[in-house]
Amino acid sequence: MYAYTDFDQAFVRERVDAFRDQVARRINGSLTEDEFKPHRLMNGLYLQLHAYMLRVAIPYGTLDGRQMRQLAMIADRWDKGYGHFTTRQNIQFNWPKLADTPAMLDALADVEMHAIQTSGNCIRNVTSDHFAGAAADEIEDPRPTAELIRQWSTDHPEFLYLPRKFKIAVTGSPNDRAAAKAHDIGLRMVRDDIGAPGYEVLVGGGLGRTPMIARVVRAFLPKADLLPYLEAILHVYNLEGRRDNKYKARIKILAHETGIDELRTRIEAAFERIRGDFTAPDPATVARIQGSFAAPDFATDREIPTIADPALRSWVDTNVADHRRADHAMVTVSLKPIGGTPGDATSDQMRALAEIAETYAYDELRISHEQNVVLPHVHRADLPAVYAALREAGLHTANVGLVSDIIACPGMDYCALATARSIPIAQEISTAFEDIRRQRDIGELKIKISGCINACGHHHVGHIGILGLDRAGVETYQITLGGDATETAAIGERTGRGFSYEEIVPAVERLVDAYLEVREDETETFLETYRRVGMTPFKDALYGSEEEVGRAA
């Protein structure tokens, strides 16, 4: 875990004071509402449908038991006793009062947390692989890089008023679990011919109304050049990104309109100009950051019992993945109970997770961008005890990666921009596929749901994507197929006309039935099947004998 230095601590405290002062100046009229807004956003406070929402950063998804307990305390004291984990490794509290927020930010600072730059047109919370430091396929732990970027990007004087928000993700493994290609900048850790570590730099990915997969601007960037190179990209974007239309303001549009080669030329020119302004990060700082992500002192020499209990075995099959050490495992705790709200956890559940992490998982927790919680290091001998404790807290749903492990944005239930409900759709789909044996037979299948075209539910990269729209006052759901957020990233394709609220869940069931029908055998996943056979059998299942499979929904 990264522990705050005196500098970090002083910085977040100063920031809370400054925000308190901004709130006061808003109230006395020194700041207009327009002028106050970016400050509120850059401190995580967003105006939702019913109330304010405070979005708290969980940098690169890593936290410990003490921090999780504090989130539980905040949920009890200033919210309604629960929090919502998001697709960007944040937690959102949906019911704070404006006047309470400085106190909430102070409570976060007490445990080395903050809500800085979780909203607004600035560089947002850096995200990373939730299995970082534990995965067997890792080239290098991406978290020291992510922490370095957090520091560099925090209150960066040049980049607080960008054309639009800016998201960076870092992955340290060839299997990309951080969706790097769906970010404004994606960094993949690679090695050059002589084995030196560096990054492949991708630019211009993003979902929203114009989904695009990021493209490579630099195949190999030496580690020491990271910050000046990022600064060069942001510099070019800040000057040249469009400001005339907020839907065309992301760097993906600049990359598209300028062309990736021309954009690369401009970035490289800026890089040459500014690289001399940077000193190589002070070795002591780097060593300190590296050291704070050192692996825990793994327990050895423990006997690992065989697992007999079928419920436990079923959970191990779906929710437990191989650790880089054979005697340990990575446990994913599903926040997708059948019929529940994806990503929600009660304060009691947060405390239970803290307790389990402290007792069995070297006090480490992660939040995944798939809205689940991860215990990255658990000794295999402790799996039965962990399962029992999760069960006690109602956190034992055995569905990770399966059809009911759905990502859904808040949608009409909370979001002011929504054009349709998304949470209830997720709940109904998971209820329809309640039977765990059926889920396991279906196998890996990622359903992602957004309540409007802004695509916070990442529907474009769902194997089955669902987009809720408003058509003349009626909720209509469009389906896309074949999306993928990993290293084989792809944007899903529209099937045809949309479905009403009542029709959408049966439509998903028909898609799944069609897959079961045409797959080669149970080892061929939904996505593989789709890639092999294409759209036709799925279209037939959706629209049957409908004469015209309209393009317009």
Add this chain to the structure above:
Amino acid sequence: MSVIVTDTGFGPDVFVENGGQFVSASDLALTSATRLGVDLFNDADPGALVDHFERIALIRIPFPSFADGRGFSLARQLRSLGYTGRLRASGHLISDQYKHARKVGFDEVEIDFDLATRQPEPQWLRAAAPGYLEKFRSSRKAA
């Protein structure tokens, strides 16, 4: 009347009071005058000024809105191109942005009288805590 904000607080526009004149960056080649003030608009190329740095006393960059951050990058670029004269941000900046303006290389901010009344001097001079960036940058070109 404008108010000029510097680290010592509000003051008059000394450059203009001493007879200083502004020309737009595109007109620079038309004059051979020295001690010039130059207006550099947000979509102009700062690189075009490099050959004239010697005879420029002050570059002024307008902020069409406080939410349009291009001026911050232009200032930074001028400094990294070697400009050492005075650099002024002008227009709709707010007091919370003063410290950021200073850090990217501006020396001063020009605001109108209404804004100076609504956001009085102490709000601009709130002490800025050191930022993270200082850790990673050499002070070679810092303003």
